[in-house]
Amino acid sequence: MTAAIIKRCSKEEIESKSEMKNGDKGRSKSLKAASLAAALAVTAIIFSVSSGAAFADTVSSADGENTYTDTQVQQSNTPQITEANISEGLAFCQEYPVKLSLDGTEIQTSEKDVPPVIITPSGETAGRTLIPARALFEAMGAEVKWIDETQSVEITRNDFKVTLIIGSQTAIVNTEVKMLDVPALIIDHDNDYYGSTMIPVRFVAEALGCDVKWENDTRTVVVLSPENPNNPNNQSSEGTSEQNPSRGDTGNREDNSANGTITENDTIIIEGYEFPVYDMNSLPQPTENAKTKLVAIDIGHGGQDAGATGHKGQADAIDEKDLTLAAGLAARDFLKSAGIQVYMVRETDYYIEVKEHAYMANDAGADLFVSLHINSSDYETPNGTETHYNTKTDAGGRSEKELYGIASADVAQEIQKEMIKALGTYDRGTKNSPEYAVLNKTVMPAVLIEAAFLSNESNFSMMKTEEFTERYGFACAKAIINALNEAFPD
Structure with missing residues (x-):
């Protein structure tokens, strides 16, 4: 099984492709991952998840009144995710599927979405679980929005908002800049030129006040919502x-x-x-x-x-x-x-x-x-x-x-x-x-x-x-x- 990593594109790549349709809710055509405005507004340096070099990444997010910008210099010792890492993760999770559970109820993902996947970055032994952006968080009442202009996902629940930009290891929780262990990605698992927006489940869930556990026997990501009385964060x-x-x-x-x-x-x-x-x-x-x-x-x-x-x-x-x-x-x-x-x-x-x-x-x-x-x-x-x-x-x-x-x-x-x-x-x-x-x-x-x-x-x-x-x-x-x-x- 092969997998395509859909990344932020250069100005030249974008100009040579037709624009992505609005309202596609996070599913984009391969190499159509940003509009020209996004390429100019987000960063002048393009990040590829398979790159091993140091890179600079500038992330901006606006809440209607203020704009928060953070520039980070990432070194080559940060986790590197390659297409091979993703293909291996998809193949393994196809044979041994990963389940999602919210407050004791199993969450079903769409047939069109990439299923939950555990990806192990090159040179590491610990995997990271990525899930389709909407599957879990809409089930717990959060609003999930795809922002085409900035190639970002916004997840809002009560007083918490988490913003993830595709390919960036910098996230914004309300107004505070946080570093991600692995970035959000758009992954095309069946080479149909459409991908699913996949986000690191633990980071986002904990940012919203959830408790996250891994049950190895059932291969289940167990999430307890902030309101659950068994959530230790309460x-x-x-x-x-x-x-x-x-x-x-x-x-x-x-x-x-x-x-x-x-x-x-x-x-x-x-x-x-x-x-x-x-x-x-x-x-x-x-x-x-x-x-x-x-x-x-x-x-x-x-x-x-x-x-x-x-x-x-x-x-x-x-x-x-x-x-x-x-x-x-x-x-x-x-x-x-x-x-x-x-x-x-x-x-x-x-x-x-x-x-x-x-x-x-x-x-x-x-x-x-x-x-x-x-x-x-x-x-x-x-x-x-x-x-x-x-x-x-x-x-x-x-x-x-x-x-x-x-x-x-x-x-x-x-x-x-x-x-x-x-x-x-x-x-x-x-x-x-x-x-x-x-x-x-x-x-x-x-x-x-x-x-x-x-x-x-x-x-x-x-x-x-x-x-x-x-x-x-x-x-x-x-x-x-x-x-x-x-x-x-x-």
């Missing part, structure tokens, strides 16, 4: 134990009282932040069989790779790499004190290429891999804790449990439960995420923890405290021991 990480059940009493109040002030809600104020009461005085006793297992602790990012940054550019800015290092070292010390064998992927602040994190654990012969991270979003609302895993089988179809005696999903559940007890954050659940390199390049059961959001003010306030990394490390260690004891009893 939840606040602040409040009393009545508002958030995860803030209940989880330990001995007297054991915590020396470190802070106990409140009437059975929470404790430490370094100005309200934590749940949580017993950190003792760890479970590992079984003798558990002590024979080697646990790889992977500390996310490091060195030149800061990871996410909270309050970037401000005096109180915090880098993800510093939080994960402190929490990872704490987890190491707690595990070793209990008699668990530990392999550290890194123990100081230096950079390791992402895949090497996994390869180092493989070479060490680890039986379990646990990667510590901190989350972030382009928006302040998302908050809470989530734990990712990757259910694996070998070439012969044998499961993790058969090969290693323990399953990553079970470890993720144990870690998620303990993290919520320790931090009192909103429970975002566990997620099967085979797209993460450290989860798909490791041979042993592997999990990845996203403890909280640096982009959320309440979560950020928690992470400013030394108590946070201590609790992160302790909860991680306790959950690992519990999972090992369950899998390897004496």
Whole structure:
């Protein structure tokens, strides 16, 4: 199967073609992707998604009163999408279709549209899901408009407007300029010279306040609308134990009282932040069989790779790499004190290429891999804790449990439960995420923890405290021991 990428055209190309008919709603003829006015108004430099060179991209959007213009210089290390990438994605998704779900109801796309497709840019392992512009968002009551003059798609819902320009990695959310991981594209999947406008589902949905998850077992993009009560973005990480059940009493109040002030809600104020009461005085006793297992602790990012940054550019800015290092070292010390064998992927602040994190654990012969991270979003609302895993089988179809005696999903559940007890954050659940390199390049059961959001003010306030990394490390260690004891009893 081949696919044509329909791109913004040069002035000469446009003048040599007839104009695209108005009202075509995002479906255009190949190489008729812009009018002459669009070519002059949007940019003088044409962007091809298959280009590997650096380019400049100027994006303009008008709301009737103001015009917002942003010029970005993109380097060649941004994800490069070629026609081969798209053809491979279309072929794979034809054999293994991707479904769309909104609040539990499957969304059907038009027969004329390109179906949802997962495209993996050249040189990368993680795919990006693109969907027809109208299918999902009109189903949730959003207005989707194709603007021929600027070759852009506008998606408006309530007070939010997202503007995407075909081929550009710059988007506009209301008046704020955002960078896209991959651009919106017009793809002709059957070479009929008509294409579908395909947009990155996660970016747009989250910009509108939705929660987006991937269900690997059913190959479904699960979207929860802003009004859905199960949408974690509706939840606040602040409040009393009545508002958030995860803030209940989880330990001995007297054991915590020396470190802070106990409140009437059975929470404790430490370094100005309200934590749940949580017993950190003792760890479970590992079984003798558990002590024979080697646990790889992977500390996310490091060195030149800061990871996410909270309050970037401000005096109180915090880098993800510093939080994960402190929490990872704490987890190491707690595990070793209990008699668990530990392999550290890194123990100081230096950079390791992402895949090497996994390869180092493989070479060490680890039986379990646990990667510590901190989350972030382009928006302040998302908050809470989530734990990712990757259910694996070998070439012969044998499961993790058969090969290693323990399953990553079970470890993720144990870690998620303990993290919520320790931090009192909103429970975002566990997620099967085979797209993460450290989860798909490791041979042993592997999990990845996203403890909280640096982009959320309440979560950020928690992470400013030394108590946070201590609790992160302790909860991680306790959950690992519990999972090992369950899998390897004496």
